[in-house]
Amino acid sequence: MPQTVTEAQVVDGGSASKPQRIIKLGKTTDDSDKKSANRRVKDVELCVPIVYGTIAFYLGRKASESQSHKWTVYVRGATNEDLGAVIKHVVFQLHPSFNNPTRVVESPPFELSECGWGEFEIGISLFFHSDVCDKKLDLFHFLKLYPEDESGPQSTKKPVVMESYNEIVFPEPSECFFARVQNHPAIHVPRLPAGFSLPAPVENMNDRGRGDTKDHPLSQWFMNFSEADELLKLASARQQVQAHIVKLRRELSVTDGMLQPLKPASSYECI
Amino acid sequence: MDAKDILGLPKTPLSITQEKKSRPQKDSQRKPDGISREVYALTGGVAPLMPSIDVSQLKRRPPSDEKITWQWLPFTSSARKDNLQLYHWVRVVNGVPPTGDYSFAKYNKSVDVIRYTDEEYEKHLTDPKWTKEETDQLFDLCERFDLRFIIIADRFPTPRTVEELKDRYYSVSRTILVARAPSPGEVAGHPLVKEPYNVTQEIERKRALSMVLSQTKHQERKDAEVLAEAKRIAESRMAARAAEEPDLPIASDIGPESAERAVGPGDTISPSNVQVPAPAAAPSTSLRVYLRTYALEQMVQAASSSAGLRTIKRVEQTLQDLEVNLKPKVPTKAVCAEHLELRKEILTLLNLQKQLQYKEAEGSSFRDGSYGDMPGSAKRSQRAADQDRTFVLDTISFGVIPGDRGVKREQKRKGPGRASETSSSPAGAHKRPRKMKASDL
Numbered sequence: 184m185p186q187t188v189t190e191a192q193v194v195d196g197g198s199a200s201k202p203q204r205i206i207k208l209g210k211t212t213d214d215s216d217k218k219s220a221n222r223r224v225k226d227v228e229l230c231v232p233i234v235y236g237t238i239a240f241y242l243g244r245k246a247s248e249s250q251s252h253k254w255t256v257y258v259r260g261a262t263n264e265d266l267g268a269v270i271k272h273v274v275f276q277l278h279p280s281f282n283n284p285t286r287v288v289e290s291p292p293f294e295l296s297e298c299g300w301g302e303f304e305i306g307i308s309l310f311f312h313s314d315v316c317d318k319k320l321d322l323f324h325f326l327k328l329y330p331e332d333e334s335g336p337q338s339t340k341k342p343v344v345m346e347s348y349n350e351i352v353f354p355e356p357s358e359c360f361f362a363r364v365q366n367h368p369a370i371h372v373p374r375l376p377a378g379f380s381l382p383a384p385v386e387n388m389n390d391r392g393r394g395d396t397k398d399h400p401l402s403q404w405f406m407n408f409s410e411a412d413e414l415l416k417l418a419s420a421r422q423q424v425q426a427h428i429v430k431l432r433r434e435l436s437v438t439d440g441m442l443q444p445l446k447p448a449s450s451y452e453c454i
Numbered sequence: 455m456d457a458k459d460i461l462g463l464p465k466t467p468l469s470i471t472q473e474k475k476s477r478p479q480k481d482s483q484r485k486p487d488g489i490s491r492e493v494y495a496l497t498g499g500v501a502p503l504m505p506s507i508d509v510s511q512l513k514r515r516p517p518s519d520e521k522i523t524w525q526w527l528p529f530t531s532s533a534r535k536d537n538l539q540l541y542h543w544v545r546v547v548n549g550v551p552p553t554g555d556y557s558f559a560k561y562n563k564s565v566d567v568i569r570y571t572d573e574e575y576e577k578h579l580t581d582p583k584w585t586k587e588e589t590d591q592l593f594d595l596c597e598r599f600d601l602r603f604i605i606i607a608d609r610f611p612t613p614r615t616v617e618e619l620k621d622r623y624y625s626v627s628r629t630i631l632v633a634r635a636p637s638p639g640e641v642a643g644h645p646l647v648k649e650p651y652n653v654t655q656e657i658e659r660k661r662a663l664s665m666v667l668s669q670t671k672h673q674e675r676k677d678a679e680v681l682a683e684a685k686r687i688a689e690s691r692m693a694a695r696a697a698e699e700p701d702l703p704i705a706s707d708i709g710p711e712s713a714e715r716a717v718g719p720g721d722t723i724s725p726s727n728v729q730v731p732a733p734a735a736a737p738s739t740s741l742r743v744y745l746r747t748y749a750l751e752q753m754v755q756a757a758s759s760s761a762g763l764r765t766i767k768r769v770e771q772t773l774q775d776l777e778v779n780l781k782p783k784v785p786t787k788a789v790c791a792e793h794l795e796l797r798k799e800i801l802t803l804l805n806l807q808k809q810l811q812y813k814e815a816e817g818s819s820f821r822d823g824s825y826g827d828m829p830g831s832a833k834r835s836q837r838a839a840d841q842d843r844t845f846v847l848d849t850i851s852f853g854v855i856p857g858d859r860g861v862k863r864e865q866k867r868k869g870p871g872r873a874s875e876t877s878s879s880p881a882g883a884h885k886r887p888r889k890m891k892a893s894d895l
Contacts, residue, residue, distance in 0.1 A: 232786070311743070315743075316742045318742055318743060320745065348785065349745050349785060350785060351743060351745060352743065352744055352749065355742075408783070413783060414788060417789065420773075424796065424800055424803050431810055434810055
């Protein structure tokens with residue numbers, strides 16, 4: 184599982200040395216709400232790990248040709264936490280052959296189920312709350328209905344799952360957003376620099392837990408994304424490359440030495 | 455007239471002058487008044503088209519009611535201290551020689567070099583790097599040479615740089631001024647006090663100047679280009695910033711954080727500096743929100759912007775050989791940082807290989823020539839170079855045979871040990887399919 188444990192308390196911020204700076208934008212009005220929404224927490228980035236994708240079930244031979252598969256497209260938190268704190272609504276853009284191809288999902292869990300026979304690219308637009316971001320974020324996912332392994336008949340029990348892991352990064356979150364989601368499990372708050380004064384955390388929403396996908400009916404098919412594997416692989420690859428670099432550097436210096444034959448050995452210059 | 459002969463010009467004067475009265479013509483043929491014939495001939499022997507000097511004015515003398523004589527007289531100059539008496543021609547009017555000082559004495563200016571007493575030295579001016587003797591010598595030279603520090607530095611008995619001398623002189627003068635002044639306010643306006651001599655700045659300034667002076671034309675052009683580029687970037691950034699909101703986040707916490715996380719999973723090799731280059735991060739960090747994969751793409755592009763298409767392909771090939779996804783499956787912050795670093799390291803590796811190849815190409819042509827005096831080392835180096843070349847070639851492909859999963863895993867296990875294996879046996883003993891040819895390197 185990815186390491187998305189959020190630490191509410193400020194840990195020793197030995198990593199960074201910049202003190203927190205809050206900068207004010209725009210005019211200073213008396214409206215305190217407006218003020219706090221405009222203020223941004225500098226040098227902090229909030230990260231929301233998400234997984235989005237499709238799960239498609241073959242409906243068997245009894246189903247009609249044009250409705251051969253039932254599939255669901257969704258966006259979920261990578262650890263199945265509720266994304267409702269961040270995302271206001273999601274717009275799924277389907278193939279034009281569907282009725283009302285623009286489907287809006289107003290509340291978590293952000294998913295959409297349909298029946299069909301064709302594979303196409305689904306556009307997923309994430310719209311955030313006003314204090315989070317006023318720009319939408321677009322994702323694209325190709326709906327896969329037919330399994331890779333084409334041998335044998337399709338199973339109605341085992342779906343075709345295609346998921347992608349990604350992380351939404353908010354480089355300079357507004358104070359309001361930050362305060363709201365400091366302790367939220369879906370949002371990863373990095374280790375905060377020393378001297379950081381956190382804005383006071385806001386009460387968590389009452390219906391927390393309703394938008395999460397932990398007990399989702401399809402959760403058994405959700406993929407596990409572990410960064411540990413990838414990190415290990417990357418580390419070992421880097422090790423190999425670094426070892427070769429060292430070897431090559433040594434060889435280069437040897438060759439450089441060889442290219443100065445006229446100098447006596449005593450004045451051999453090593454690079 | 456002779457000149458005209460030489461030039462082959464007609465002897466008759468120009469038509470314009472012919473229109474004038476015959477007087478100028480007559481004048482040209484007889485000796486004119488006021489100036490000698492030869493001088494007149496210099497002008498071509500004719501009157502000038504626009505007479506600049508009225509000939510009759512030339513020899514006019516001033517009203518001579520005064521009697522002027524020139525006399526060889528002695529004089530003294532106030533500029534000299536030694537009462538030396540010299541002589542010169544003097545214009546004497548009516549028997550009265552001119553009075554007043556020697557006219558050039560007023561140009562004898564000198565600098566007011568401060569003189570300190572011994573007590574003052576003891577009180578204010580002691581310095582670990584300067585003895586009293588040296589300081590005295592310095593001031594003496596300063597007076598003699600009017601603060602011409604280049605000369606002073608040359609004449610100074612112990613070797614000191616011009617900046618050191620200047621520094622000592624100015625600081626001493628300043629201290630004395632301040633010490634002698636009845637109140638600080640009075641000397642505050644004095645230039646020595648207002649703007650103290652800054653040694654480091656001076657050294658730096660001179661160094662920079664000499665660098666600029668010694669720049670080649672090529673460098674000048676490059677500098678101009680870089681500056682123009684920077685100006686363009688700055689302007690475009692200003693425009694972009696003006697369009698958006700005026701705040702600028704900097705994701706500088708990527709570096710230290712991911713380094714710590716990378717150490718976690720057992721990476722014992724000291725990770726190279728995990729610093730995301732700021733300009734590369736700029737495109738994505740000016741956005742309010744972005745996907746990690748997008749940021750990674752940008753940074754990969756920036757990092758490989760200097761590399762050609764072939765190099766990029768080779769990097770990707772190497773990544774595949776190392777069994778690393780070209781685009782990480784789990785793009786967390788740490789993974790993205792590691793991925794980027796890995797790509798950079800592969801670029802370094804490829805560059806080094808290229809360098810080594812060039813060097814060896816150089817070396818081999820060299821080796822064929824003059825290695826008579828070092829036979830042993832030549833043979834050794836040849837063998838070593840050959841072995842290493844094989845090693846390099848084999849490790850590029852990391853022994854992976856495409857499409858064969860079983861063999862792949864086996865080769866991978868052999869990975870670290872394979873190095874010694876290869877180098878001990880001579881080249882050619884392993885018949886392993888090599889994806890990359892030597893020429894590709």
